[in-house]
Amino acid sequence: MTVKTGGGRSARPAARTFRRDSKRAGTLGQLSHADRVALGKDARRVTPRESHAEFQPGGARDPVGLLLEQSNSRVAELVPIRHGRMLVSAFTFYRGAALPMAADLATTPTSGLQVQLCGDAHLSNFGAYASPERELVFDVNDFDETLPGPFEWDVKRLAASLAVAGRENGYRRKHRRKIVLEAVHAYRTAMRGFAEQTFLEVWYAHLDIEEAIGQFRSQMKAKGFKATEKMLAKAHTRDSTQALRKLTTVVDGRRRIISDPPMVVPVEEVLADMQASAVYEQIRAVLGKYRRTLQSDRRHMLEQFTLVQAARKVVGVGSVGTRAWIVLMDSGDGVEPVFLQAKEAQPSVLADYCGRSQYSNQGERVVAGQHLMQAESDIFLGWTHTPGPDGVDRDYYVRQLKDWKFSFPIEQVAPSGMAVYARICGWTLARAHARSGDRVALAAYLGGSNAFDQAIADFAETYADQNERDYAALQSAVEDGRAEATTEI
Template structure:
């Protein structure tokens, strides 16, 4: 298996960032070295790793009792399998063409890792919301994972081949056109550019007036935005926390939410876990973006282990309940384990010694605005080991696109939103002028990536069948429900 990706003949020195003409020429030269049409080509390598073996390898560093839940969630459909198969696709992308232009990659830019959330300025924005795999690398990798996710999802939803392609092309076109606008804009305009709720509402209403969206789709979008505004810490608190013997406690919902005192049937005292969590909370404050921070006014109350997502299932995730002035002033944080990025065996290793820092630094660079409580810390555990975590608010005006029930016109608009948002993130972290010059004004790159998406969705279907067969044979275990 290829263990280190080499950029496509990237031998020319990086241009002076103040020389915009040289940066543009660098992008055009990259296109000559690695033609845009080359991105259409993908087929499995002769020595392609066994996808089931890669999943088994990932499981060794995760909580063993949660792995069957991960497998059950991945078994639901080829789309949910794709969500959990970031390592498999990273291995495949390592052998594909690229321009030699590097950005900060999301690393897992599928369509469900975008959504709306609240900024510290209390604005509702649409952006990437998962950075567990972030690492510098070829910008095309994120574009290919995003495009293929729309092809896979379209098939799951019963779209025709032509409809799937329209949606996929729209995602890539959105990326290309937004990147070209960023390249031509003033420097700070490119940095501050973002998509907020008001712009989304205006956009969908304009699409309705142009007969590109039905009224029901507009209502659905507006409902997602309205619901997101209600999903704050107080709502999470009302759903997740009860008063037990006069004390606030996170409510058990095993195996998805397990309070710390219920985790150890062998009698291990929960105080050991609470001690290292208190240490984490004390030390992670030094990584927050403000020297004087509201976190300093909260005290620890309780914690519970939580199962989240699809690909993340099995990593250690904790809900942490804190109290401010009184019981009516709660804060819920999520402390999530940060393991090595799935990209690291194929790219240069992270410059950061701690994976929590890798995640947070990448998120701050790529997002238009990040969570006020976003920070990281490495902690020593009762078993003598160390683990990296990053911390953020559990809920802060969060909302997501609902895949089930989507129609082609709505998926097409959402695809463009994702493509443009990915371009904004890459424009902040990479050379937007060079990437825009590489992409050009034609749809050649869009069509090439759409071709790739079809081929890769076919491979994903085959991998899904292999995965399901591994569960049926007993090689992998899947929970009865997840």
Template sequence: MTETTSRHLTARERADRGREARSRVPRSDHAEFTPAPDRPDPVDVIEQQSSSRLPDLVPIRYGRMTESPFRFYRGAAGLMAADLAGTPACGLRTQLCGDAHMLNFRLLASPERHLMFDINDFDETLPGPWEWDVKRLAASLAIAGRGNGFRRPERALVVHSAVRAYRKAMRRFARMRTLDVWYSRIDAQELYDAVSTRLDKRTRRRVSRTLDKARTRDHMQALDKLAHVVDGELRISADPPLIMPLDSFLPDVERKDLEQQLRDLIERYARTLPADRRALLAEYEVVDMARKVVGVGSVGTRCWVVLLLGRDDRDPLMLQAKEAQTSALAEFAGRSSHTNQGERVVAGQRLMQATSDMFLGWERVQGLDGRERDFYIRQLRDWKAIPQPELMAPDVMGLFARLCGRTLARAHARSGDRIAISAYLGRSDAFDRAIGYFAEAYADQNERDHKALTTAVRTGRVTATSA
């Protein structure tokens, strides 16, 4: 647990601790969101974050963020972190995802080759108030609902579905033995079998196709999509500016230096893997590498795709080495105990996920500019399927929201005081309704911030490109 004192309390004392927190911070208080009088210009905040990123990629980030309020929200975790720091919190902390919007919940493969539903992105992970993750998830659902044209009562049902699922799941976890909480996971096929009777025939077919498609998104599919043969050798395909092999944008001397640094990175990062995974990785040889643009909020951070081969050209391993910068939450929740930001990401992911990528590890590397940067490494693609909120009707988004709420509760229950949090939440829907109000209020703020960025692009204050 992130709070060691709770280890020495009885279950009753922990529950009392949660109920006592209500007197300090009533659950209805979480409905509040009023921008601080000295709230900084959102464009200034975004530009400050961009200052540590690759300059040629920053316009792509802005281009993606201007596409819609929802896309803006995905890239504005730092902006929301400052806003959340001014909202009520009951004093109970847990390991946070830090960016728990709805698209960071998806299908993933376990090392045992089971298709699981879990949280995916942990770039901002850090211990902090558990409410922050819940509020970021809830606001993302409200924003996505607006984008789909849902009426306010429909959006409210979606948000309440997520928060109610979180509250009820936390109550179940509070009653469970500790090991059982850690063993808990959401198997995608079992989940589909359980909820399929609630879906119409068309939606059942679409969800079933999504499950089948996720199982095809493995290292072989990544190889077929991202690589081709050049002069008899397998190489990563260029797709500028999103995928750039090193020889396409660096002079020969710099390219060779960077190639060697990335080879050294893969070799050294193996030390952060368990012994059996180190032995497995040693079966592969690095053959090519490229720069890759990823996501929305991460655009501009340094991200490398590394192609390794085992027995032959049909025995690939695609690794992604992604730069890990200081968490956007650190200024408000406290700095990480890990000096390496890659280790921070990996530690948070292992703590919150039911099962993590078997090649997940971290390392620090010195760049061509002489600066040291932290990275975390994982497989590029392994049975992943990203939800498509724009295709969701209100009832389907409601089901998805419940799944996200339940998943987030399990992740928080592993690291926080699940008994105290459950007691704070209680059995009524007071917290659910409060978060519903918060989500709508923050969706309003997000639209204002999105408009500020689009205005900055239109007036030439910042440059945006589509890619």
């Protein structure tokens, strides 16, 4: 399929242009500040900021077909759960529909200014977690789809998610638009600020979520602020010890993961046709490969723990059906647990539109993108590769299952609270993009006016309309038997 971009190029030649731009971005020190400003202004002439409001769905669009294609590489028995979760609301559908939106974004005007994309930068893929210094920090926290591409794709994915969530919460149109404008304004002004900083200053920049919430306290209702403070405090208890209490029990003096099919299924039950000893021999070999991807001090720390048990776990919305495992490890005394999560990494949904990853291991692609975009990452973040019991080799990335994880309760806030959150997300996304892209060229492209902000706000409402039509299409597909859904789980 050939689609047009803002510069009159097809989607696949545009992907090659992004690669060339990446090489230029890697030699920013050889370009003068004026040259980098010129790059941004040249891009603005080719693709005006106002053009980002445009979205015209093609007549051959088949979002349900794209979702069903994804099912081919997933665990068949879990796919109906994915569809069921997407049917909960138009917003949960949006969360799972990264691939249809990637296909749509490839038809929109393209700036040609490349960054490391999250690839799925909707508002629920931002959140708080523990830094290595044991402080609660806020950042992008999902990188399954990360890949280099045009910066505005992440901005549009975030903006449209705010519009969709605003509709779900019953916000009036003017309030939804204000929320989106807050996010894009924060992105644009943050990028202009980063353009004036040294690269090291940008690299060290991070947002402390507790401090940020405090700064905006006067703009939140007292009830909403107290609820948020309570949830932030609760986040400090979400760690491996809490997971141990929730997910395990003691049987005959041994700690065992509780079987709760299909949500949590011990590996012995998943691979019932194999001897347990053979299963765990393979798991230990896979963990050995994973350990070698960690830096030496963290590898030493992990070597103090031994494998106890593993289980398959259903996670997320869009990720349901990809293989995700939890691995219980302990230091040997039975009271010092570490829960790791190994999640299958498949090719990014952006790959058909931005080009294949430079990494042959998709888990390494995810980890490399996460390190590039996040200010601070999980100390056990690594990757591995394993032969599957079905004869198919699979890539995984590994991290801690829970470490002070906190997600903003979007369904419980008034528009003023959502506007606060939108600003935080916009700043955070700009910081992530400034680490990998040419922040000076990006700032020059975005400019000092709100032209880009207004265009993205227009796009967000237009795409929220499209999302509702696509959500209805999945509902119809389930009703007529084209897609199968389980809504009870």
